[in-house]
Amino acid sequence: MRDPVVVASGQTYDRESINQWIESGHNTCPKTGQTLAHTNLIPNRALRNLIAMWCRQQRVPFETVGSNEKVSGVKATKAAFEATKMTVYFLVNKLSVSPSMEAANAVTYELRALAKTDSDSRACIAEAGAIPILVRCLGSGVGSEHPNLQVNAVTTILNLSILEANKTRIMETDGALNGIIDVLRFGATWEAKGNAAATIFSLSGVHTYRKRLGRKTRVIKGLMDLAKDGPTNSKRDALVTILNLAGDRETVGRLVEGGVLETVIGVVNVLPEEAVTILEVVVKRGGLVAIAEAYNSIKKLGVILREGSDTARESAAASLVTICRKGGLEVVAELAAVPSIERIIWEVMGTGTMRARRKAAVLLRILRRWSAGLDTNDVVDSSVMSVGTLTTMLPA
Numbered sequence: 001m002r003d004p005v006v007v008a009s010g011q012t013y014d015r016e017s018i019n020q021w022i023e024s025g026h027n028t029c030p031k032t033g034q035t036l037a038h039t040n041l042i043p044n045r046a047l048r049n050l051i052a053m054w055c056r057q058q059r060v061p062f063e064t065v066g067s068n069e070k071v072s073g074v075k076a077t078k079a080a081f082e083a084t085k086m087t088v089y090f091l092v093n094k095l096s097v098s099p100s101m102e103a104a105n106a107v108t109y110e111l112r113a114l115a116k117t118d119s120d121s122r123a124c125i126a127e128a129g130a131i132p133i134l135v136r137c138l139g140s141g142v143g144s145e146h147p148n149l150q151v152n153a154v155t156t157i158l159n160l161s162i163l164e165a166n167k168t169r170i171m172e173t174d175g176a177l178n179g180i181i182d183v184l185r186f187g188a189t190w191e192a193k194g195n196a197a198a199t200i201f202s203l204s205g206v207h208t209y210r211k212r213l214g215r216k217t218r219v220i221k222g223l224m225d226l227a228k229d230g231p232t233n234s235k236r237d238a239l240v241t242i243l244n245l246a247g248d249r250e251t252v253g254r255l256v257e258g259g260v261l262e263t264v265i266g267v268v269n270v271l272p273e274e275a276v277t278i279l280e281v282v283v284k285r286g287g288l289v290a291i292a293e294a295y296n297s298i299k300k301l302g303v304i305l306r307e308g309s310d311t312a313r314e315s316a317a318a319s320l321v322t323i324c325r326k327g328g329l330e331v332v333a334e335l336a337a338v339p340s341i342e343r344i345i346w347e348v349m350g351t352g353t354m355r356a357r358r359k360a361a362v363l364l365r366i367l368r369r370w371s372a373g374l375d376t377n378d379v380v381d382s383s384v385m386s387v388g389t390l391t392t393m394l395p396a
Contacts, residue, residue: 001051002014012047122162123163158198210245227242228267239275243277256293272308276304284322333370336371
């Protein structure tokens with residue numbers, strides 16, 4: 001069997017063989033004798049993956065048979081779901097009794113691929129009891145000797161977490177969260193660490209879990225280290241997770257204590273949009289400690305205003321408004337010292353997003369009031385003049 005398909009009765013056959021059966025005039029299932037409600041053939045991709053895995057293990061050449069057929073008007077049927085369920089239970093059982101790490105890795109890879117396909121597969125894998133078994137593959141001992149197994153295990157859990165119900169299953173499984181955090185901090189490869197960060201991002205989509213994750217110092221430390229030291233893709237995984245955790249005000253304080261501002265300032269040249277967006281959220285919610293630490297970011301934010309993308313310029317302008325309002329005259333003086341800052345702000349007011357234009361106009365008024373020796377805290381967004389009026393004052 002090379003190209004398994006499911007017929008209306010729920011039985012699986014090789015495509016070529018069942019096609020010959022049907023084309024010879026039969027309208028019944030060869031095994032059950034049941035009359036087929038239709039003759040559409042639904043690919044059993046899960047079983048095909050098993051066949052491919054067996055062929056690789058036995059060193060048997062195997063060419064994946066592609067099918068461009070589209071089953072007209074037929075959605076995933078109960079028969080196809082039962083076939084997937086059967087395959088999943090077979091794989092999970094095989095993983096639970098795998099005689100070696102190599103065998104476990106091969107099965108875990110198939111579960112990883114299957115968990116990526118659709119919600120039904122994710123539900124089946126979790127219901128079959130895969131999560132506690134996968135957790136056993138996350139340890140540092142596994143990672144040091146079989147890094148691919150660790151990567152496949154944490155990535156499978158990541159794929160499973162896409163399904164909302166599985167987030168709860170993962171969080172409630174003994175050792176699962178600690179295992180994911182351990183991979184984040186001590187994983188054998190950057191891919192494993194990045195996918196652990198992405199798993200935490202997925203789990204933090206639930207508000208109560210976001211608060212719980214934000215209370216864990218190991219999570220914050222792991223994300224900071226990954227953002228500082230990882231390759232670009234892993235840095236991005238860490239930063240978007242930090243941004244999601246920063247949605248909880250209580251967590252922002254812990255992020256500041258953990259050095260988030262130093263971290264994002266350090267990576268602003270590599271991932272400016274992500275870094276500046278985090279900076280905006282943290283200075284807005286992090287209080288005076290955050291403002292004080294953000295002082296060192298002012299010159300870099302000036303560069304983002306001049307050279308960044310529309311999104312980055314918007315966040316940079318908003319961050320600077322918050323920093324200048326809360327940081328006092330010394331902070332505004334630091335901004336005023338940025339070369340050509342007023343011209344840069346004027347450019348944002350003329351070409352930025354609507355929000356960026358509004359924030360830039362506020363920023364310009366803060367600078368003008370500072371230079372006149374007036375209180376900069378009196379500047380509010382509602383006092384902004386229209387961009388059309390201001391452009392007539394553009395300096396030469």
